[in-house]
Amino acid sequence: MDADSSHTEQWHGRIAVVRAVGAIDMLTAPPLLTAIQAAYAKRPSALVVDLTDAEFLSSAGMQVLVAAHQEITVDARFAVVAEGPGTSRPLKIMGLTDFIDLFSTLDAALDTLAE
């Protein structure tokens, strides 16, 4: 098994979606932050981090989401898509959902952010 993670950037109108696949650990979290920042540099109205196909979200990954939220919500909206025990559960348990918008599907996120 390969503990690899890759990212894709996709746009829906002015909403940027950065999709992460695989494990988000100490190795793969920094490149994810880089990918998020690269998408944000293109000035989206909102940025979504889609963890639908991520295996799990470590504390390193959570810190990336916190940092991204801080940076992006200055002038744009930020949301995370996650469902399942490996991703949405640590987000809820560690209280990140108190301030980060979480959706269980990308469609739900896009519907809300397009308003």
Added chain:
Amino acid sequence: MSSPDFDTDTADARFLRMVGADAQAVARLREEFTEWLWVRFDLDDVRSSDIVLVVNEALSNAAEYAYRNWKTSDSITLLATHNASTGALVITVADRGEWRPSEPANQKLSRGRGIPLMEALCDHVEIDRTAGGTHVHLGFDRCRLRLDDRSRISA
């Protein structure tokens, strides 16, 4: 006849590995442990996910903190033992370095969420910090062995 990697009905299930304290080795070890967990145990999705999550945190902490100030990296040991009669699975992650969580550079990646995550998801957590190294013990109760795997091994 049983090979060293398999256990008879009377012994507890066991996983023991030692790797270098770097992020790549940690990722490979975590994948290997995840596979062992899936093969040997009958766990629901949440339980197995929780176990992999906290094992990853303990391994990552060892890789990130333990050998920061050493010129060459040393090793991390992962030992998991299951008691078939009590159902208790105990996982120990040990390193021989010295955690320095107060140094800002070391805090960078996780910002201190690793240990709270362990405490939230495990049934028992114990962290022993000594001059000789750090041992993290993660306990999960009520873990059942996968029955079909056991009969294959004992045949």
